[in-house]
Structure formats: C-alpha cells, structure tokens
Amino acid sequence: xxxxxxxxxxxxxxxxxxxxxxxxxxxxxxxxxxxxxxxxxxxxxxxxxxxxxxxxxxxxxxxxxxxxxxxxxxxxxxxxxxxxxxxxxxxxxxxxxxxxxxxxxxxxxxxxxxxxxxxxxxxxxxxxxxxxxxxxxxxxxxxxxxxxxxxxxxxxxxxxxxxxxxxxxxxxxxxxxxxxxxxxxxxxxxxxxxxxxxxxxxxxxxxxxxxxxxxxxxxxxxxxxxxxxxxxxxxxxxxxxxxxxxxxxxxxxxx
Amino acid sequence: xxxxxxxxxxxxxxxxxxxxxxxxxxxxxxxxxxxxxxxxxxxxxxxxxxxxxxxxxxxxxxxxxxxxxxxxxxxxxxxxxxxxxxxxxxxxxxxxxxxxxxxxxxxxxxxxxxxxxxxxxxxxxxxxxxxxxxxxxxxxxxxxxxxxxxxxxxxxxxxxxxxxxxxxxxxxxxxxxxxxxxxxxxxxxxxxxxxxxxxxxxxxxxxxxxxxxxxxxxxxxxxxxxxxxxxxxxxxxxxxxxxxxxxxxxxxxxxxxxxxx
Numbered sequence: 001x002x003x004x005x006x007x008x009x010x011x012x013x014x015x016x017x018x019x020x021x022x023x024x025x026x027x028x029x030x031x032x033x034x035x036x037x038x039x040x041x042x043x044x045x046x047x048x049x050x051x052x053x054x055x056x057x058x059x060x061x062x063x064x065x066x067x068x069x070x071x072x073x074x075x076x077x078x079x080x081x082x083x084x085x086x087x088x089x090x091x092x093x094x095x096x097x098x099x100x101x102x103x104x105x106x107x108x109x110x111x112x113x114x115x116x117x118x119x120x121x122x123x124x125x126x127x128x129x130x131x132x133x134x135x136x137x138x139x140x141x142x143x144x145x146x147x148x149x150x151x152x153x154x155x156x157x158x159x160x161x162x163x164x165x166x167x168x169x170x171x172x173x174x175x176x177x178x179x180x181x182x183x184x185x186x187x188x189x190x191x192x193x194x195x196x197x198x199x200x201x202x203x204x205x206x207x208x209x210x211x212x213x214x215x216x217x218x219x220x221x222x223x224x225x226x227x228x229x230x231x232x233x234x235x236x237x238x239x240x241x242x243x244x245x246x247x248x249x250x251x252x253x254x255x
Numbered sequence: 256x257x258x259x260x261x262x263x264x265x266x267x268x269x270x271x272x273x274x275x276x277x278x279x280x281x282x283x284x285x286x287x288x289x290x291x292x293x294x295x296x297x298x299x300x301x302x303x304x305x306x307x308x309x310x311x312x313x314x315x316x317x318x319x320x321x322x323x324x325x326x327x328x329x330x331x332x333x334x335x336x337x338x339x340x341x342x343x344x345x346x347x348x349x350x351x352x353x354x355x356x357x358x359x360x361x362x363x364x365x366x367x368x369x370x371x372x373x374x375x376x377x378x379x380x381x382x383x384x385x386x387x388x389x390x391x392x393x394x395x396x397x398x399x400x401x402x403x404x405x406x407x408x409x410x411x412x413x414x415x416x417x418x419x420x421x422x423x424x425x426x427x428x429x430x431x432x433x434x435x436x437x438x439x440x441x442x443x444x445x446x447x448x449x450x451x452x453x454x455x456x457x458x459x460x461x462x463x464x465x466x467x468x469x470x471x472x473x474x475x476x477x478x479x480x481x482x483x484x485x486x487x488x489x490x491x492x493x494x495x496x497x498x499x500x501x502x503x504x505x506x507x508x509x510x511x512x513x514x515x516x
Contacts, residue, residue, distance in 0.1 A: 053387050081393055091388035105392035109399045111299050154392070 004029040004162060004194045005050070010059035010069075011218075012045055019045045021218030022059065027162075032188060032195040034205045034226075036240060037215035038249060043198035044088075046215065047164050050196075051083055052076050063162075084160035084193075088167040090151040092139035098125070098150050099135035105158040124153045128183050145176040149183065156187055163188060165197040169204045181207040202241055205229075214240065216249065276497065283475045284405075284467075290395060291402035300399060304407035308369050308466075312415055315368060316361045320419040323360055324352055324426025332435050344431055345445040352423035353454045354514070359506050361419040362465035365412065366498035370473035373404055374494035377477025378487040386478070401478065405470040412466030413459040420458060457513045464509070465502050472498035 005027040012020040019042040027033045037043050048054040050061055052068060061068040068079055084105075092101050099121035106117065122132045128149040139147055148168065155163055168184060169177035181204050188195045197208050205212060206226060213223035214237050222234040229241060239247030328348045335341040377400065380386050389396050424446060431437040473494045480490035 048387070051387075051391055053390060077393065077395075080391065083391060085388070085391040087384045087388050089383055091384040093385055093389075104389075104394065108295055109389070109392070109394040110295065110297065158393070 003027065004064060005196070006060075006062040007046075007050070008060050008062075010046070010049060010061060011057045012042070012049055012054065013057055018218055020049070020056070023215070023218070023220055025213060025220055025223070027194055027196055029194055030192055032185075032197070032208055032210045033213060034209035034211070035196065035198045035213050035215055036200060036202070036205055037198075038200065038240065038251070041215050042218055043215055044166060047085070047166060047196070047198060051085060051164065052080060081158075082161040084155040084158065084163040086148075086151050086155045086163070086165045086168055088170055090139070090147040092147060092151055092154070094139050096139075097135070098137050098139065098142070101139065101150060102135075102153045102157050104154060120157070121153075124157045125150070127156070127187060128153045129179070145172055145179070148172065148176075148180055152180070152183060152187070156191065156193075159191060160193060162194045162196065165195065165199075165208075167199055167201075168197060168208075169199065169201045174203075177201065177204060178207070184208055200240075202243075279479075280471060280475055280497075283478075284471055287397060287401050287405055287471075287474070290397040291406065293398075295395075295398060297399055297403055300403040301407055304403045305411055307372075308365070308407050309411035309414055312365050312368055312411075313418065315364050316415050316419050317422050319360050319364050320352070320357065320423035321426040323356055324348065324423035325430040326426075327351060327356065327423075328427030328430045328435070332431070341435075344427065344435065344437065345442045346449040348427035348431075349424050349446045349450050350454065352427070353420050353450065353458045355506070355510070357420040357423050358416045358458050358461040358465060359502065361416045361462065362412065362469065362502045362506075363499060365408075365415065365466075366469045366472070366502060367495060369408065370469050370494040370498040371491045373470060373473030374477040374480070374490040375487055377401075377474060378480035378490040381478065381480050382483055382487060396478075401474045404474055405467060408466040408470035409463050410466070412469070413462040416458060416462035420455075453513070457509065461506060461509050464505055468501045468505065469498050472501065 003026040005025075007023055007025040010020055010023040011018070023046060025033075035043055035046070045054060049056045050068070052071065056069050059069065063079060063082060066079065068076075071079055092098075093104065096104070099118050100111070102121040102124050103117040106120070107113065118135060122135050125132070125134055130146065130149055130153070134142070134146065134150070139150065142150065152168075165184060168180050172180060184195070184197070185208055195208070197205075199205055199208075206229070209226040211223065212226050212229055213220050214234070215221070216236050222232055222237045224232060229237065232238065232241075235248045239249050245251070328344050331344050331347045332341050335343050335347075377386070380400075386396050389399065428439070428442055428446075431442050432439045476490040476494040476497065480486045482489070
C-alpha cells in the first residue's frame with residue numbers, strides 16, 4: 001500500500017512550549033490509524049496542523065506527494081477538499097437545521113438546491129442510523145450521541161479521501177461509544193477512505209484501529225499494528241494501555 | 256521612586272497595547288476586504304445581517320434620537336435666552352443633531368447592540384470549534400461570516416443615521432412647539448434654511464465609517480477570542496469598548512477635517 005499521508009519532522013511551539021517536536025508518521029491509503037496519548041500531548045494540534053488550521057513551524061506534511069505546509073489560498077482549499085473531520089464536541093452549526101449542517105460542504109454553505117440536498121442529507125443520516133425526521137431539527141434539540149452521529153454524517157457527506165476523528169467517543173456512555181465506533185469502522189470501510197483518529201479511549205482504539213501510534217513528549221514513541229498493542233515492549237505504551245499512575249509518563253500534579 | 260512611576264508605566268503599557276490593537280484591526284480589516292472581493296459571495300447572509308443590524312436597531316436608535324433632540328432643544332432655549340438668542344433653537348438643534356449627535360449616538364447605540372452580539376456569536380463559534388469545522392467543510396468563515404457582517408453594517412448605518420437625524424429634529428420640534436412657544440411652520444422653515452448639503456453628507460460619511468468600525472470591532476474580538484466561556488465574555492466587552500473608543504475618535508477626526516478648515 002502506498003502512503004496517503006506522510007509527516008516528517010513536524011514541529012509546533014506555542015511561545016516557549018514545544019508541543020510537537022519533529023513528528024514522523026506515515027498513514028497508508030485505506031488504513032485506519034489511531035493516535036493515542038495523554039491529554040495535552042499535542043494530538044489535537046497535530047490534526048490541526050495537517051488540516052492547515054494551525055501552521056506548522058517546521059517539517060513537511062505530504063498528501064499523495066503534495067506538500068501541504070506553506071500552502072495558502074486556493075491551493076490550500078483544494079487540498080482541504082480531500083479531508084473530512086469529526087470534531088470532539090461535534091461543532092455543529094447551531095443556527096442551521098440538521099440537514100443544512102450535513103450538506104454544508106457540498107455547497108460551501110450556500111442555501112441552494114434545497115429539495116435535492118435535503119434528500120441527500122436524509123440518505124446520509126440513514127447511513128449513521130438516524131431517522132429522516134431528525135433532518136429538520138436544530139442541533140441543540142439533539143442528545144450528545146445524536147449530535148455525534150450528525151457530525152459524523154456531515155464529515156462523510158462530501159465523500160472525503162481522509163477522515164479525521166478527534167476523540168469520537170468522549171462524553172458518550174459506553175454503549176453509545178460502541179455504536180459510534182461501529183459506525184466509524186463501517187463507514188470508513190464502505191467509502192474506502194483513510195482514517196486518522198486521536199483518542200485516549202483504549203476500547204475505542206482497539207475497535208477502530210488497524211495500526212496504533214503513541215504520541216508523547218511531542219514525538220511518536222511507538223507505532224505498530226493493533227494486535228501488537230499488548231506486547232509492545234514499550235514502557236510508555238504499557239503504562240498508557242493499562243492506565244497506571246506509575247511509569248515513565250509523569251503527570252504534573254501540584255500539591 | 257519606582258512607585259511614583261507606576262501610573263506612568265500603566266499608561267505607557269495601555270498606549271502600547273492600544274497601538275498594537277489598532278495595527279491588528281487594520282490587518283484584520285485588510286484581510287476581510289481582500290477576501291470579500293473574491294467569490295463565493297453569500298447574498299442570503301448579507302440580507303440576514305442587514306435585517307438584524309438595520310431593521311432591529313430602529314427602535315433603540317429612534318428613541319435615543321427623539322429624547323436627545325427634545326432635551327437638546329430645551330437646553331438651547333434655556334441657554335440662548337440668556338443672550339436673547341432663544342430663536343436660534345431650530346438652527347442649532349438641526350446642526351448639532353445632523354453633524355454630531357445623530358451619527359455619534361446612533362453609532363454608539365448600534366455598537367452596544369451589534370458589536371457585542373457579533374463578538375459573542377463568533378467567539379462562541381470559536382470556542383465550540385464551529386469556525387474550524389467551517390474551514391474543513393470547504394467554506395471560508397471570512398466570506399461566510401465576516402464579510403456579510405462588515406458590508407451590512409457599513410450599508411445600514413447611513414440609513415439608520417438618516418432616520419435618527421429626522422427623528423432627532425422632530426424631537427426638538429415637539430418640545431419647541433408644545434412648550435417653548437415656537438410656530439410649527441416657522442420652526443421647520445428655519446431648520447430647512449440652516450441645513451446644508453455638507454452637513455448631511457458628512458453625517459452619512461460618518462455613519463458609514465462607524466458602521467464599518469462596529470462590525471470590525473465585533474468580528475475582530477469574536478474571531479480572535481480564546482479561553483472558553485470567560486473568553487466569550489471578554490470578547491464581548493472588548494468589542495464594545497473598542498467600538499466606542501474608535502467611533503468617538505474617528506468622529507473627532509472627521510469633524511476637524513470637514514468643519515475645522
């Protein structure tokens with residue numbers, strides 16, 4: 001398999017705080033990569049660098065061989081059209097009904113082709129297991145789990161090549177979390193898309209991932225197939241997977 | 256010794272911050288204009304903002320103009336009567352309203368309503384990652400959110416000020432004819448004779464500039480907000496304060512430029 005996304009030496013600092021310190025990572029076409037790591041290790045920053053929401057200080061991010069770092073204007077818009085993203089809180093537009101949210105990318109937000117797009121939205125909502133009557137509700141009228149599903153529908157509606165998932169199960173009960181995991185797995189496979197997920201939910205990681213990479217201290221400290229997760233031989237991964245307070249990763253706790 | 260300098264240090268820090276903000280505002284305005292001139296355009300969003308800013312500001316702007324015009328006429332009558340000049344009420348009222356109070360008061364009232372609302376809305380969208388989400392959905396927030404707000408505000412403020420000017424003069428007319436013994440037709444005739452084209456043009460130019468400032472302050476502080484719910488509150492406050500200061504400052508500059516020579 002060829003690599004769809006290649007990151008090399010990606011660095012980002014906020015003031016004196018180095019969040020990413022030369023990240024090297026490859027994502028093969030059609031695979032599902034899960035990036036695990038503790039809170040505040042720069043997982044979200046890494047995603048935002050790839051999406052061009054944050055400008056990387058140094059390094060290279062290549063999508064199908066095309067360099068993304070330093071792109072701007074129309075070239076950046078074009079590159080972004082290959083991406084879909086499910087945000088942690090859903091990030092649904094609360095001023096628009098659900099079906100306009102789902103089809104937002106297809107018209108760049110323009111309120112046109114109403115009937116046709118509404119039908120498409122209902123079809124996409126069905127793919128994530130939501131009934132048609134949800135289409136006319138406002139996002140604020142939905143439960144957390146339904147909002148996540150609408151956000152998932154919105155992320156896949158434009159059939160992107162690569163989909164990013166930012167903590168897809170955070171804030172959901174275990175059953176709804178598993179429903180979301182199944183949906184992500186099924187939809188990514190059905191579309192033949194490449195998936196990059198960041199999470200600290202190990203159950204989710206085991207379910208979604210083909211391959212797992214661990215981010216710590218601004219670097220990828222381990223990566224391997226999900227089957228090797230329990231026998232990684234890496235002290236960081238062992239500590240994280242088993243959720244121990246003792247180990248090489250020290251949480252800063254003020255007394 | 257250093258304690259004595261503390262107020263000066265604070266003043267210097269404020270001045271530096273103020274210049275920094277003015278520079279950032281200029282860059283923000285430039286970016287917004289640069290994006291706004293290239294498609295896609297969002298006429299539906301523009302219409303929505305024009306209604307929100309123009310139509311729904313009418314009551315508050317109208318009331319402000321009415322009461323201020325009436326109070327102004329009363330004071331000019333009281334002050335003028337000391338020099339046997341109480342007959343100047345219509346002339347001074349219309350000039351004060353059209354040149355200064357109409358645009359400034361309408362600008363400040365709309366800033367209180369609109370800058371704060373824009374800042375709160377955009378800041379909430381920033382906090383909940385809706386702005387980032389919009390970018391990943393092939394839509395430019397500058398074109399979808401910011402450009403329609405700035406254009407709508409710049410277009411609607413002159414219309415609001417036109418209404419404010421008329422209602423302000425009518426406020427003075429009401430007081431003058433009911434309490435100060437002026438003849439209605441005579442009052443309006445004097446008003447018409449003293450009002451010049453330059454007064455109206457400068458009034459509307461000021462209004463357009465204030466409209467631009469109102470949206471600029473609201474969008475700037477909302478777009479660049481950070482830090483959760485407290486950040487939304489800060490953005491709202493800063494937007495209103497920035498708009499107020501810039502409106503009063505640019506009003507002085509335009510007044511001196513137009514009428515100082």
